[in-house]
Amino acid sequence: MKKISDTARISRSAKIGENVVVGHNVTIGDGCVIEEGVTISDNCIVYPNCEIGSNSFIGPFATIGEPTFPYYEKRDEFVFPTTRIGKKALVRSYSLIYSDVIIGDDFQCGHRVSIRERAQIGNNVRIGTVSDIQGYCSIGDYTRIHSNVHIGQKSSVAAFVWIFPYVVLTNDPTPPSDELYGVTVKSFSVIATGSILLPGITVNLDGFVGAHSLVKKDVPAETVVSGVPASEICNVRKLKNRKTGETCYPWRFYFDRGMPWEGLGYEVWEKAQASDKQGL
Amino acid sequence: MKKISDTARISRSAKIGENVVVGHNVTIGDGCVIEEGVTISDNCIVYPNCEIGSNSFIGPFATIGEPTFPYYEKRDEFVFPTTRIGKKALVRSYSLIYSDVIIGDDFQCGHRVSIRERAQIGNNVRIGTVSDIQGYCSIGDYTRIHSNVHIGQKSSVAAFVWIFPYVVLTNDPTPPSDELYGVTVKSFSVIATGSILLPGITVNLDGFVGAHSLVKKDVPAETVVSGVPASEICNVRKLKNRKTGETCYPWRFYFDRGMPWEGLGYEVWEKAQASDKQGL
Amino acid sequence: MKKISDTARISRSAKIGENVVVGHNVTIGDGCVIEEGVTISDNCIVYPNCEIGSNSFIGPFATIGEPTFPYYEKRDEFVFPTTRIGKKALVRSYSLIYSDVIIGDDFQCGHRVSIRERAQIGNNVRIGTVSDIQGYCSIGDYTRIHSNVHIGQKSSVAAFVWIFPYVVLTNDPTPPSDELYGVTVKSFSVIATGSILLPGITVNLDGFVGAHSLVKKDVPAETVVSGVPASEICNVRKLKNRKTGETCYPWRFYFDRGMPWEGLGYEVWEKAQASDKQGL
Numbered sequence: 001m002k003k004i005s006d007t008a009r010i011s012r013s014a015k016i017g018e019n020v021v022v023g024h025n026v027t028i029g030d031g032c033v034i035e036e037g038v039t040i041s042d043n044c045i046v047y048p049n050c051e052i053g054s055n056s057f058i059g060p061f062a063t064i065g066e067p068t069f070p071y072y073e074k075r076d077e078f079v080f081p082t083t084r085i086g087k088k089a090l091v092r093s094y095s096l097i098y099s100d101v102i103i104g105d106d107f108q109c110g111h112r113v114s115i116r117e118r119a120q121i122g123n124n125v126r127i128g129t130v131s132d133i134q135g136y137c138s139i140g141d142y143t144r145i146h147s148n149v150h151i152g153q154k155s156s157v158a159a160f161v162w163i164f165p166y167v168v169l170t171n172d173p174t175p176p177s178d179e180l181y182g183v184t185v186k187s188f189s190v191i192a193t194g195s196i197l198l199p200g201i202t203v204n205l206d207g208f209v210g211a212h213s214l215v216k217k218d219v220p221a222e223t224v225v226s227g228v229p230a231s232e233i234c235n236v237r238k239l240k241n242r243k244t245g246e247t248c249y250p251w252r253f254y255f256d257r258g259m260p261w262e263g264l265g266y267e268v269w270e271k272a273q274a275s276d277k278q279g280l
Numbered sequence: 281m282k283k284i285s286d287t288a289r290i291s292r293s294a295k296i297g298e299n300v301v302v303g304h305n306v307t308i309g310d311g312c313v314i315e316e317g318v319t320i321s322d323n324c325i326v327y328p329n330c331e332i333g334s335n336s337f338i339g340p341f342a343t344i345g346e347p348t349f350p351y352y353e354k355r356d357e358f359v360f361p362t363t364r365i366g367k368k369a370l371v372r373s374y375s376l377i378y379s380d381v382i383i384g385d386d387f388q389c390g391h392r393v394s395i396r397e398r399a400q401i402g403n404n405v406r407i408g409t410v411s412d413i414q415g416y417c418s419i420g421d422y423t424r425i426h427s428n429v430h431i432g433q434k435s436s437v438a439a440f441v442w443i444f445p446y447v448v449l450t451n452d453p454t455p456p457s458d459e460l461y462g463v464t465v466k467s468f469s470v471i472a473t474g475s476i477l478l479p480g481i482t483v484n485l486d487g488f489v490g491a492h493s494l495v496k497k498d499v500p501a502e503t504v505v506s507g508v509p510a511s512e513i514c515n516v517r518k519l520k521n522r523k524t525g526e527t528c529y530p531w532r533f534y535f536d537r538g539m540p541w542e543g544l545g546y547e548v549w550e551k552a553q554a555s556d557k558q559g560l
Numbered sequence: 561m562k563k564i565s566d567t568a569r570i571s572r573s574a575k576i577g578e579n580v581v582v583g584h585n586v587t588i589g590d591g592c593v594i595e596e597g598v599t600i601s602d603n604c605i606v607y608p609n610c611e612i613g614s615n616s617f618i619g620p621f622a623t624i625g626e627p628t629f630p631y632y633e634k635r636d637e638f639v640f641p642t643t644r645i646g647k648k649a650l651v652r653s654y655s656l657i658y659s660d661v662i663i664g665d666d667f668q669c670g671h672r673v674s675i676r677e678r679a680q681i682g683n684n685v686r687i688g689t690v691s692d693i694q695g696y697c698s699i700g701d702y703t704r705i706h707s708n709v710h711i712g713q714k715s716s717v718a719a720f721v722w723i724f725p726y727v728v729l730t731n732d733p734t735p736p737s738d739e740l741y742g743v744t745v746k747s748f749s750v751i752a753t754g755s756i757l758l759p760g761i762t763v764n765l766d767g768f769v770g771a772h773s774l775v776k777k778d779v780p781a782e783t784v785v786s787g788v789p790a791s792e793i794c795n796v797r798k799l800k801n802r803k804t805g806e807t808c809y810p811w812r813f814y815f816d817r818g819m820p821w822e823g824l825g826y827e828v829w830e831k832a833q834a835s836d837k838q839g840l
Contacts, residue, residue: 027584060343094376150707166430166448374654
């Protein structure tokens with residue numbers, strides 16, 4: 001059973017799975033594959049060659065598969081690259097995902113998110129309202145990007161990273177130029193609100209960048225940096241919970257909501273992972 | 281006399297007042313109450329159980345009553361809470377107001393504003409383009425929030441506050457965590473462009489936060505703070521008008537555009553308020 | 561040959577040129593002039609009295625000619641001022657251009673850009689996603705404004721300026737007040753990511769503002785400033801390319817992509833310009 005609005009415009013070459021819902025004034029282009037149980041809400045535009053994984057929800061006014069610049073030069077000749085959104089995605093309203101983006105399963109994003117071409121996004125990633133992923137970058141599994149974050153091209157953000165509002169990852173050391181050096185953020189790092197990371201910087205494992213910092217040098221593992229420009233403050237273990245006074249970093253040992261070790265604890269999960277790998 | 285477009289989709293259980301205008305491709309859900317003289321512009325989505333006060337104007341592509349997360353878990357069982365926008369609102373295009381938001385009369389907002397659930401907004405509030413009110417917060421009467429401001433959950437912003445572009449009110453002292461401490465901003469305060477207020481901070485009456493500051497400590501009443509981190513600079517009375525050299529803070533004594541004391545002066549109005557209260 | 565969707569609503573008084581494409585659910589108001597070869601994509605709203613130059617492309621969900629505040633006071637009496645977008649514009653999706661805006665030829669903007677009334681924008685300008693041009697301002701030819709930039713009212717941005725993400729040009733020295741002093745940015749300047757320029761500041765020819773700065777004083781020509789508050793660091797010629805160690809500023813001598821001197825070099829082009837002027 002499908003529920004397709006009579007004001008939707010669906011290409012004959014699109015494959016529409018079982019139990020798909022397509023709202024009013026929706027366009028679905030040639031060669032799209034809309035898997036079972038997907039909802040495409042009112043007023044969405046899905047350009048050609050998009051694959052949307054089963055049970056995903058695409059909110060109103062969203063755009064999937066936006067064409068890249070060559071489209072505007074020769075529209076008739078433009079071939080839409082494949083865009084893939086995994087299973088159980090929740091793409092909220094007004095969001096915009098370019099063509100040639102690959103997103104894993106269990107993705108969720110806020111409203112008005114922009115994700116440009118050649119972004120590779122892992123499983124279980126969250127991206128907040130108005131954030132702008134400029135493409136040609138990678139974002140690892142379970143990474144949480146809050147509202148209004150700007151991820152410049154060539155950025156490499158690992159798994160299990162937290163990036164808070166108004167953070168910018170830059171890439172051009174001598175702007176304007178054609179030499180881009182992306183920022184690298186390693187796993188379990190935290191970048192607090194309003195910080196700017198200069199081109200080519202690496203934030204190492206369990207690193208912590210305090211709010212409103214300007215990061216000009218690499219952040220060592222397990223280290224808190226802060227300030228304009230940022231300097232090293234202390235080991236992350238010295239940051240304490242405000243109420244209990246207890247250690248709370250590296251956060252992976254103290255926080256589990258939404259993480260694969262939820263209810264287990266990080267150590268237990270990590271050991272299980274390690275033995276799984278040995279088993280393979 | 282109503283002007284309802286023939287491409288609008290209006291639930292039979294919605295109550296549509298006199299002189300209401302409903303544009304093309306508008307959806308109005310079950311149980312909505314659209315009071316007299318309201319305009320719902322083209323392409324708006326009004327989810328169930330929204331009340332829109334008389335003579336309000338909802339601009340194109342706006343969404344009112346956006347469902348919260350439980351909707352995506354069990355859509356059939358989701359009951360939309362009441363959303364209320366007061367009289368004479370002006371909600372500009374592309375803005376998004378969640379369900380379970382209460383907004384007073386004479387509200388105005390810019391474009392692409394997002395207001396999440398459990399935001400309580402007073403009368404005569406202004407919120408600028410792209411600002412993001414994260415919900416579970418309160419904003420008092422006559423408060424002005426400029427463009428691209430981020431109000432974190434648990435924030436408490438009093439009446440007659442001015443917040444300028446790219447200000448962020450944070451809430452998590454040890455991110456990521458589940459312990460949120462909101463920022464409190466008391467009446468007549470000013471927070472200038474690009475400042476970040478750390479979790480749990482209070483800005484007291486007539487306080488002033490200079491541009492691009494990082495506020496880590498409470499701001500005393502009538503005090504200017506500035507810097508990264510912010511330190512106390514002077515009493516607000518020492519800030520002078522650039523042209524005349526005259527005192528201009530606390531601003532309530534020197535500025536009245538759009539305020540209830542417009543044309544009267546703050547002192548006169550304040551005395552009248554006080555005697556009104558005595559009268560009661 | 562025109563391709564006009566049967567769900568478009570086009571005023572009879574609008575002039576639609578040859579080879580114009582008008583998408584689904586588009587509104588085009590009275591007195592509009594849509595020149596030959598223009599595409600107006602699905603779901604766009606073009607208010608009355610807009611002129612869109614030949615071969616321009618207006619992306620989906622865009623709004624052109626948005627009415628200013630007096631419209632909401634007396635809608636029946638509001639006369640839409642002329643809005644003009646030059647030839648070969650590329651206005652990407654969800655962008656919003658107010659009435660009474662004048663934009664030159666070869667304009668390109670990202671998504672969700674807002675441009676308010678009385679903005680005067682030259683030829684060959686680029687404005688990035690989510691940027692907010694507050695109107696009553698001017699932006700010169702070939703200027704590049706990146707994502708999420710805020711240009712306050714009364715700003716004057718010359719030709720060949722580069723402004724990077726999250727920069728704010730402010731205008732009110734004693735907020736809230738009615739005395740606005742715009743920022744002036746002169747040609748060939750660069751303002752790096754996340755900097756805030758205070759009201760009335762001038763950035764002079766070839767000036768460079770480092771990332772995350774708070775600029776409280778004028779920036780002399782050819783000078784690098786940086787910090788909170790910003791202080792003078794060095795002459796721009798001392799900034800070197802990270803890889804080659806070579807001088808790279810003033811950038812006009814070292815970078816030409818998209819500039820009128822592309823392939824020629826700035827000096828050659830500049831001499832040609834000068835002799836052209838003598839010829840006149």
